[in-house]
Amino acid sequence: MCSISFMFLFSISVSLFVLGLSYIMYDYVVFIEWEVLSINSLNLVMTFLFDWMSLIFMSFVLMISSLVIYYSKEYMESDYKINRFIMLVLMFVLSMMMLIISPNLISILLGWDGLGLVSYCLVIYFQNVKSYNAGMLTALSNRIGDVALLLAIAWMLNFGSWNYVFYLDYMFDFFEMKMVGCLVVLAAMTKSAQIPFSSWLPAAMAAPTPVSALVHSSTLVTAGVYLLIRFNMMFSISWLSNVLLLLSGLTMFMSGMGANFEFDLKKIIALSTLSQLGLMMSILSMGFYKLAFFHLLTHALFKALLFMCAGAIIHNMNNNQDIRLMGGLSSVMPLTSACFNVANLALCGMPFLAGFYSKDLILEMVLLSYMNMFSILLFFVSTGLTVSYSFRLLYYMMIGTSNFSSLNLLSDEGWVMLKSMLGLMIMSIIGGSILSWLIFPSPLVIVLPLSLKLLTLFVCVIGGLMGYFLSNVSLLFFNKAFYFYNFVYFLGSMWFMPYISTYGIINYPLKMGSLVVKTFDQGWSEYFGGQQLYLNLLKYTQFNQVLQNNNLKIYLLSFIFWIMILFIYMYIY
Structure with missing residues (x-):
């Protein structure tokens, strides 16, 4: 089933990419309306939107998912229920397709x-218990966004149609559409895990690695960004864009800091x-939706590769994910290490790799742009931290000798x-480079002073050196992190967000x-409400049942009773 799915998805991906190129060239936008049902004056119509953006994004999603399914053929080969796994992945991809081509809030909700x-x-x-907890956190965090989308659908009734594109x-x-805008931003923030909904994303690593490669590159987490790209007009509401810029900038900084103190590879x-x-969110909130889309596509490529390489390494290391127990992988797994390093350098924004074209342009x-100093600081410090944890990863995994068990048969995975x-x-x-030529066909010249032009490169070099040397050098043979344990614990645990999400937001309300x-539903209100009513009805029914029995004494007694009532009535009146 893996091979068939791979061939099918990959062929569709190539054809959609070619179609997307023609749509870019001729600037086409096509709406397809399918009338599902027509009863009298009621028309139930399904609308699909095909433009260069949706076609190219679909092509990328299908290409990555086809390679992930092909990869799963070997990664999940010991799983007896591999067909069930492939079916789940295909359902996942189908849901993403539905979201990409929908110009309608109802079908987007599907x-x-x-x-x-x-x-x-x-x-x-x-x-296992860890997976169940992670799944519950993921589902409950995403439910907030689902509710926001449902409320947005209700507010859209003011306009007479749910086709927001028109x-x-x-x-x-x-005012109604400003409300819709706020709700859509809330929904996108939950799906794309911005502060304060960030804790579910690392927890979702409990899934199999091929799923992580798909989820974290082009499907689940990018759904929120893609929805906001479609709603890009609403960033004319200045306070909304400012709030999103602040929260996404803090998310960027917080996750960069957290990754520098983390030891779990995934x-x-x-x-x-x-x-x-x-x-992506922060550049989108500034109004550059094409740049956000460009980075979304390039990021999908190297992030899927990064997860695939991590999966191959974990597979080889006997399901161990701790980077402290790795080392010297470049000599025993050369091809996997080469792929991993290319993906890592693309993430850092190494010149002329995929990440460079989008990240450099964004920065x-x-x-x-007209920006305050705090936002610029968040952008550049976060970029430095990205390079820092990438080189830290490089140090722990590729350099020196293996810290794993003495008996390990490490080699490159199967073909x-x-x-x-x-x-x-x-x-x-x-x-x-290909995407930059396609999305920005006319060359853009960004004129900046030499110091600002070189600032991105400078920040990357400083970040890389910090990541490598702070991992390599032990100052006075003592880990300085122990001096500031509480501070390091705060930074490494995503600003206590997982604890707040699980204990504060989920545990106590439940x-x-x-x-x-x-106390109420099963307590006093139940005793005096539903249960009391039930007991009284039961008592009267039993009494009625006794009366219904063919007993002459009861009939005589009732006859005498009614005669007495009649006499009393006549005596009174």
Whole structure:
């Protein structure tokens, strides 16, 4: 089933990419309306939107998912229920397709909820307590966004149609649509894990690695960014864009800091995804939606590759994810290490790799824009932190000798996994330049002073040196982090967000709900309400049943009773 799915998805991906190129060239936008049902004056119509953006994004999603499914053929080969796993992944991709081509809030909700539901099934795929907890946190965090989207649908009734695409040009002049804008931003923030909804994203690492490669590159977490790209007109509401800029900038900084103190390989890559999502959201809130889309596509390529390489390494290390127990992998797993390093350098923004074209352009546009100093600081410090944790990862995994067990048979994985990784590595090298030529056909010249032009490069070099030397050098043979343990613990635990999310937001309200149910629904109100009514009805029914029995004494007694009542009535009146 893996091979068939791979061939099918990959062929559709190539055809959609070619179609997307023609749409860019001729500037086409096509709406397809399918009339599902027509009863009298009621028309139930399904609308699909095909433009260069949706076609190219679909092409990328299908290409990455096809390679992930091909990769799963070997990664999940010991799983007896591999077909069930492939079906779940295909449902996941189908939900994403639904979300991408929908210009209608109702059909977007179908894809949106499909993503949430299937992601829950995939996160709890390895059935253990940790997976269940992670799945519940993921599902409950995403439910907030689902409710916000439902409220947005209700507010859209003021306009007579849910096809928001037709109203985008003038919709934000009205109070109702400002409300819709706020709700859509809230929904996007939950799906793309911005502060204060960030804790579910590293927790979702409980899913199998191929799922992580798909979720964190082009599907679930990018759904919020893509929705905001479609609603880009609403950033004319200045306070909304300012709030989103602040929160996404803090997300970027927080995740970059957290990754520098993390030792779980998959969680480090998850936090780097969170950092890049913050970058996309922040540039989007400034109004550069094409740049956000460009970075979304390039990021999808190298992030999927990063997760695939991490999966191959974890597979080889006997399911160990702690980077402190790795080392010297470049000599024993050369091809996997090469792919991993290319993806890592693309993430850092190494010149002429995929990440460079989008990240460098974004940072230069930030410098060119009318921005406050705090936001610029968040952008550049977060970029430095990205390079810092990437080089820290490089030090722990590639350099020195292995810290794992003495008996380990490390080698490059089988050719099935390597082929899918090499395919993505080629795209991570050439993808950025190809996309920049397609999305920005006329060359853009950003004129800045030499010091600002070199600032991005300078920040990257400083960040890389910090990451490498602080991992390598032990000052006076003592880890200085122990001097500031509470501060380091605060930074490394995502500003206590997982604890606040689980204990504060989920645990206590659920306990309060349980208390309310026990005291009210199953307590006094039940005793004097429903239960009392039931007992009284039961008593009267039993009495009535006795009367219905064919007993002459009872009939005589009742006859005498009614005669007495009649006499009393006649005596009174």
